[in-house]
Amino acid sequence: MNEHLDSLAPAPLWRHFRTFCDVPRPSGHEQALAERLAQWADQHGFEHERDEAGNLLIRKAATPGHEKAPGVVLQGHLDMVSQTAPGVDHDFRRDPIETFIDDGWLYARGTTLGADNGVGACAALAILEEPGLTHGPLEVLLTVEEEASLVGALKLRDNWLAGRYLLNLDSEEEGDVYIGCAGGASVRFETSLIDAPFDGPMETLEISVHGLQGGHSGLDIHRGLGNANRLLSRLLHRLCDHGLRLCEYEGGTMGNAITREARAVAAVPKQRHEEIMALIEQYQAIYRDELAAIDDGVTLSVAPGRAERALSNEDSFRLMGLMHGLPYGVAGMSHSAPGVVETSNNQGIVSLKAGKFSIQLMVRSLRDSTRDELVARIAALIRLTGFEPQINQGYPGWTPQPASELLGRFQKVHERVTGEAPAVKVIHAGLECGLIGAKHPEMQMISFGPDIRGAHTPDERVDIQSVENFYGVLRAAVEELARG
CATH class of the missing domain: 3.30.70.360 (Alpha-Beta Plaits)
Structure with a gap:
């Protein structure tokens, strides 16, 4: 199942996404996937740990000569929304997600796809094994139960992250960069x-x-x-x-x-x-x-x-x-x-x-x-x-910082890679940046991602070319931030 994902580019990202499709991961049931990723991290020699909430943090040392560059956190979530089309019998705790391609878009058969936020999480993992990439200290933070009122971010271990910049990879519109979001x-x-x-x-x-x-x-x-x-x-x-x-x-x-x-x-x-x-x-x-x-x-x-x-x-x-x-x-x-x-x-x-x-x-x-x-x-x-x-006690919104150094550097990278400046936006959906920022107020943050449509419905789909474009921008941004 899902063998066609192996032919897509960038290959490491889609290889990870095939794992995300094969291992069930509805909100509250991310344990099996987290264990699979921990095994993968061990195989590559990456340090990793989980906090009391079940969030997974993987660390990779900087490229030699870039140890003093500001640390970068690549952040997404492990869980997915569980929705089926009428008449479809699918157990999200047991059954894998079956995908197919139609006119350049990747869909799931009769269920949500989990591109929200599987593609972003897999992009972060792919960066860790990207050959020849110059980078500063890297952390990949994959939270749990994001789709259930951001539980993982709410319970994130205090003082766990060392990075100065956070790239949230949970947005769904290519060419946009988000600097603020709603609380709830x-x-x-x-x-x-x-x-x-x-x-x-x-x-x-x-x-x-x-x-x-x-x-x-x-x-x-x-x-x-x-x-x-x-x-x-x-x-x-x-x-x-x-x-x-x-x-x-x-x-x-x-x-x-x-x-x-x-x-x-x-x-x-x-x-x-x-x-x-x-x-x-x-x-x-x-x-x-x-x-x-x-x-x-x-x-x-x-x-x-x-x-x-x-x-x-x-x-x-x-x-x-x-x-x-x-x-x-x-x-x-x-x-x-x-x-x-x-x-x-x-x-x-x-x-x-x-x-x-x-x-x-x-x-x-x-x-x-x-x-x-x-x-x-x-x-x-x-x-x-x-x-x-x-x-419930609610969760805070993410206050925009339109003059942040991170945003300015990202805008230049985006224009250099794509030929166009990104549209700077605030989103009404909830992102984990507000909760993470409350625990790390010194951290600068942005959010961006590929084109995803129909999120939280069985019509969810992701534009395959936009994933490759998104990954190219992410790769260039990590290298840019390694320069100091």
């Missing part, structure tokens, strides 16, 4: 409600929303994509006026992915069957009209459901009313970085089973104050509905 926080609540047997003549229906694109809740939130949790709760909230009682709910698998599919099992009065079916058909037309320009594959499906117990109509109305009323999407645009989202919220994972309900939301913002304000608004809405929210 998650809000969730869990509650147990009483479910009871049906009373009166009821029928059960399984109602689902599918056919949506999905996307990255940071990179794609401004596009107005459909979120299945939002669409389904909007319909169910309306159907509660017609006696609906909620039995089960399942929507979303990652807090940082825009939900593509959601399903609910509900009990409805038999005598209202026709009006309920008419409402579902009406909402299908509404959703198709509202999302025609961006998510026109949105589909509402109804099938017979199986359940014997349900929440009361009142509790169903309360839960779906809360979901319907919670903010979603862009909450504000940045004034200091025109065209960039400042603050947003995503409804990521929602579940109801045997009366136990939970919801997880992800708030992002370039400003900690507006992040905290949106979190407070969400928490207030949850409390008004009679529930108690749980708020």
Whole structure:
């Protein structure tokens, strides 16, 4: 499997990426890959260690004569988002990722590819074994559980890194260099409600929303994509006026992915069957009209459901009313970085089973104050509905340093290698630079990478030529920074 990767350039990078595809690595399950990379480091004589969180650090001494050059940290993460296309049975903890090439892009069959951030991590590893490369002291930092609220960076061992410059390789647009990113926080609540047997003549229906694109809740939130949790709760909230009682709910698998599919099992009065079916058909037309320009594959499906117990109509109305009323999407645009989202919220994972309900939301913002304000608004809405929210401590954003020496040197290297100056940007997605910078405030940082599209969805793909271009810039940047 994946033999075609061996024919791509640069060969060391793609050889490592084949390993990343062969060894399962969903968030929280990076141990096997980390052990494989530790063995590789031993074979090449590189010093390595892992911290208490499981992050992997590999060190390589400077080229002789360049020992006094500023140290460089190449940084990425080991884990990947686990998403499958409809009807695809894939166990991300056991099954390898199968890739294929189409028109110059690398895809996975029916799943996320893991180019986010596998390609960047593999580029860092390839640099360590690049023949003839002149470099100062090198460190490759590969963190864990980045896709689960940046857990590895949050728990990074104090005073672990010695480098002066950090090159984060987790961006997804060739020709751009990022110097700042959003911080974030998650809000969730869990509650147990009483479910009871049906009373009166009821029928059960399984109602689902599918056919949506999905996307990255940071990179794609401004596009107005459909979120299945939002669409389904909007319909169910309306159907509660017609006696609906909620039995089960399942929507979303990652807090940082825009939900593509959601399903609910509900009990409805038999005598209202026709009006309920008419409402579902009406909402299908509404959703198709509202999302025609961006998510026109949105589909509402109804099938017979199986359940014997349900929440009361009142509790169903309360839960779906809360979901319907919670903010979603862009909450504000940045004034200091025109065209960039400042603050947003995503409804990521929602579940109801045997009366136990939970919801997880992800708030992002370039400003900690507006992040905290949106979190407070969400928490207030949850409390008004009679529930108690749980708020994590959040993670900081990455404050831009547009006058940094590192950025200036990188811009010159990029223009020399590619013929064009890079576009300097701030990104609404979360990068680990903010958390690492909090532990190493003296460190200068930038982020760049190849062209990746469809991150956090089964349509994820990476442009093969852009990977070679990206690696050429990275190689030249490492050599430039070795000069002092």
